[in-house]
Amino acid sequence: MKKKLIPLPPGFYDRDPRNVSRDLLGKVLVRREGRKLLKARVVEVEAYLGAGDPAAHAAAGRTARNDVLFGPPGRAYVYFIYGNHYCLNVSCLPDGAAGGILFRAVEPMSGIEEMAKARGVSANLHDLRLLTSGPGRMAEAFGITRQRDNAKDLTSAKSDLWIADDGYRPDHIEVTKRIGITKAAEMPLRYIIADNRFVSR
DNA sequence: TACATGATGCCCT
DNA sequence: GGGCATCATGTAG
Numbered sequence: 001m002k003k004k005l006i007p008l009p010p011g012f013y014d015r016d017p018r019n020v021s022r023d024l025l026g027k028v029l030v031r032r033e034g035r036k037l038l039k040a041r042v043v044e045v046e047a048y049l050g051a052g053d054p055a056a057h058a059a060a061g062r063t064a065r066n067d068v069l070f071g072p073p074g075r076a077y078v079y080f081i082y083g084n085h086y087c088l089n090v091s092c093l094p095d096g097a098a099g100g101i102l103f104r105a106v107e108p109m110s111g112i113e114e115m116a117k118a119r120g121v122s123a124n125l126h127d128l129r130l131l132t133s134g135p136g137r138m139a140e141a142f143g144i145t146r147q148r149d150n151a152k153d154l155t156s157a158k159s160d161l162w163i164a165d166d167g168y169r170p171d172h173i174e175v176t177k178r179i180g181i182t183k184a185a186e187m188p189l190r191y192i193i194a195d196n197r198f199v200s201r
Numbered sequence: 202t203a204c205a206t207g208a209t210g211c212c213c214t
Numbered sequence: 215g216g217g218c219a220t221c222a223t224g225t226a227g
Contacts, residue, residue: 046208048208055208056208057208060224063223063224064223065222065223065224079208079222079223080221080222080223081207081208081209081221081222082207082209082210082219082220082221083207083219083220083221083222084209084210084211084219084220084221085209085210087208087209089208102208104208134209134210135208135209135210136209136210137209137210146222178208179208179209180207180208180209181207181208182207202226202227203225203226203227204224204225204226204227205223205224205225205226206222206223206224207221207222207223209219210218210219211217211218211219212216212217212218212219213215213216213217213218214215214216214217
């Protein structure tokens with residue numbers, strides 16, 4: 001009997017981003033592309049808090065760009081960075097409170113050919129890490145853009161992008177400093193599945 | 202209207 | 215291991 005990949009409910013995200021981060025590891029990111037289903041295991045995330053976190057986009061207050069972070073939980077916050085890359089986040093905490101989680105790396109489970117195509121690389125890679133290891137890479141593999149996905153409800157069965165629990169539980173979780181930031185760089189808010197090959201760096 | 206900045210990845214040594 | 219492409223956003227003027 002094949003398990004159905006039901007979207008995690010809003011309540012899952014309606015908590016402190018640090019707790020959600022921990023529970024997000026091992027879950028499955030799902031994208032429906034026409035008849036195809038892209039699936040990948042979440043192996044690396046970073047928590048971004050609200051006003052008290054200088055590294056968070058929400059730190060400077062609510063703007064048109066970061067509006068989603070202040071909205072209801074379980075929504076996709078997609079932003080464009082360095083003129084090249086999109087990054088996928090999910091909003092946490094109740095409506096009115098800012099907080100989010102950045103997806104940094106996932107492990108491909110199915111739809112690998114579609115991911116390779118989206119990334120513009122050969123389907124028979126010797127190393128699948130090139131597909132989804134890194135925030136910009138995994139966003140590209142899943143065809144995620146701000147225009148298409150920002151503010152999308154990841155808890156709705158009607159969405160073409162969501163996160164599900166297939167029963168998998170990571171053996172061991174590690175917490176480290178966040179990557180690629182200058183402010184509050186020392187805060188341990190990066191959560192990874194220990195010894196997973198698809199964790200970036 | 203102009204400018205500095207950045208939650209990155211690629212390509213070259 | 216280091217430089218660089220490239221542009222949306224926010225803030226200043």
